Amino acid sequence: MATERNSVDLVDDTVVRQFARAAVLAALIGASVLVSIPIPLSPAPITLQVLFVFLAGLVLGPIWGPFSVLLYLTTGAVGLPVFAGMKGGLGVLIGHTGGYLWSYPIAAALIGVVVHRGTALRDLRTVPLSLVVGALVMATILIYGLGTAYMAWLLEYTAWEAITAGVLPFIPGEILKIAAAVAIVRSGRITPVRS
Amino acid sequence: MIEFESVSYAFEDVPVLENVSLSIDDGKFVLLAGGNGSGKTTLLRHCNGLLEPDSGDVLVDGTPVAEDLIAARSSVGMVFQHPRDQFVAATVGADVAFGPENLGLERREIDRRVTAALEAVNMAGREDDRIDALSGGEQSRVAIAGALAMEPTHLVLDEPFTGLDEPARRSVLDRLESLAADGTGVLLATHDLRDVCGLADRIIAMRDGCVAVDGPPAAALAELEGLEVRVPGR
């Protein structure tokens, strides 16, 4: 018994706490695609994924935020129906919306770094509003940059075609998501784990 | 042995445990009684380091929990008050196997334990069922099996009989009795002492975060007046 126990290498409690949040948030991104609204103007549907990517960066920070989103992509890759329109499979990650998907973890990391300035997480209510909004806008630009560039390459679009199909239809929705993310973190109902 | 040495604990600034001292010997079947909010769950969570005392010490087999979390977690098995809080996998078999897997046991041994634990709660053969599709009482049983499968040397159960039907309750009680007889220390929180106090070696009753009564059943029962606990004949 004694030797058996010594070989157990326990995961540190603070790691478990962040990891559990990352896993549940990944599931939450997946659950959110129940709402996917196809629009005729674009090969990508309207979804809420980006809102949860924002929350990943804001609430989980620069390490666990991207981890959470990466976990989301992994579960999708192995077949759970967590991508837009309840699809799963490695194919989606390479398909026409793959650029958006790959940009999510980078966006979460960017938000985490800008807002928290390091691995020790800050109380979001003390972070200046302008910094939060600035981080979210930068992340949005990144998501659309990668998403449309990949779509243009894969489907052989010109730059202008790609922008009309991949960016313009989503701008109003994106503004709402930024507002919602800010409202959620300002409400104080969900706070980062601070050690 | 699990020992509490003047343990105090507060949630933010609300004191919940105040200066609690007690010890649970190996092979003893101990009941933890007390009204709602008296601090039973809070106390139990100290046994495997899910909570750390603000002051005082909790020792498992002589070592402070904080000093050797691995020992505390692998030797103290715990059944949560809400079974649904305890699940980490989607199917019955995968969930019950989680503890043994993390103890690094061999696959054969893991399978053996899963089967035995599910038998003890009358859920044999339900390995592939999805936990979400189980009824409330069936979920309580799986939660108990998850702790039994770790074959811990101390077993801590927070109102495990919630929603269990009569045969399942009987079967779990039998298993607890035989575990205690074989040397496992059992600490069971419950509101209803009526038909378990015959099995117990000792009853501890709490009020407002303090141990109000602690002793063998016969003596303890006489002192339980006013402690918001059901006792035989009341």
Place this chain on the structure above:
Amino acid sequence: MIEFESVSYAFEDVPVLENVSLSIDDGKFVLLAGGNGSGKTTLLRHCNGLLEPDSGDVLVDGTPVAEDLIAARSSVGMVFQHPRDQFVAATVGADVAFGPENLGLERREIDRRVTAALEAVNMAGREDDRIDALSGGEQSRVAIAGALAMEPTHLVLDEPFTGLDEPARRSVLDRLESLAADGTGVLLATHDLRDVCGLADRIIAMRDGCVAVDGPPAAALAELEGLEVRVPGR
């Protein structure tokens, strides 16, 4: 009156209720017993249209539930098996007030009902407490208060005594008794008939989704053998 007329229901393709017929009269205190997975929760969730029968009809006061959901939901109050599933607000007071607010009552009346409901579950004065900082039994009490505050003409409770301490249980039972005496129909699911069957007008016991026993306590108790239910003296 709540009536089931040959109700059948299946989860996907697993049949859970089969051809259930029964009726609960106003002012009667009826117990619903049965082992884990026998279909109690599934049955209760038909009373206010949370589930709709695959075949057969459920009527509340003579009207099919599906035809007038609002009427069914304002006259049938329900306590869920898992209290946490029932909360819609962050604090005790706000949650208990949720139902009365939706009935369009005046603020004074709402406050009166919230206070009365919290008193009935021994939680008077805890309006401002955060629900997630309550102990398990305290949460169960708030869930019961939420249904009581609607002052419905039928009350459906799914194992409401889970985790309740003795004074709270006593107090809730007293309230249920006096509600029934005043004309409310009470339908209470439980595994443990030992000390509630004295209060009941009727006992219904289920097995495998069918009504196996249905009758006044004395007659019903004699037939409960093998039905996985606790009865007095067993």
Place this chain on the structure above:
Amino acid sequence: MLTYEPDATLAHRLDPRTKLAVQIGFAATALAHTTPRSLAVLSAVTAIVLFSAHVSIRRTLVDYRFALLILALAPLIAGVTLGAPWFDTADAIASGLASYRVLLILLVSAAYVRSTPVRDSRAAIQRTIPGKPGQLLGIGVALVFRFLPVLQADLRTIREAMAARLGTKRSAVDRASTIGILGLTRAFDRADRLSLALQARCFAWNPTLPPLAFSRLDYPVLVLAVALAFSAFV
């Protein structure tokens, strides 16, 4: 919806790592080639893969109907030009071929989805990605698999809890924001309780992994995967 279904097809018997390799090899070569001739060859490969997993092409296309529509739309968007000649056929054809290969990639991954249980994927991740990140990703996949339906059910439960107390009478905005905030806080509460469950059950860096081994069947298929990958460069 396309998900894992137990079966005994060739694909079901392959090691998940082999199947991942085939997908990667296929995607690499599909991304590199858009000539009609190479797409014809890739279509044949796709047909074989789908057959080996008993994936019904028709059902899968129905599942992917939205993606299909989009991919059909792509050449139109690419073809339209702002000035004369208004529609550029060469552009449209190039884009049409490019989107056809995307369809093939989606279909090939459908075979993996249909033939691989989560347990296998988890094992493959833990054995392929070294160290702690692989460990966490593997367990994480299992946890997402558990919590995806739980969170979806949470949203349903919140709606039911509101409906049972007539929340349907509130304004749409009020309801949506309650559901949103409650859903989100409940998810984070679940996460915090999950972390306790993981701790209590000895969540470790070095658990016993689910069994996984290459069989004789895997080697020829792996060779095929490598060949596909290399064909990207010719």
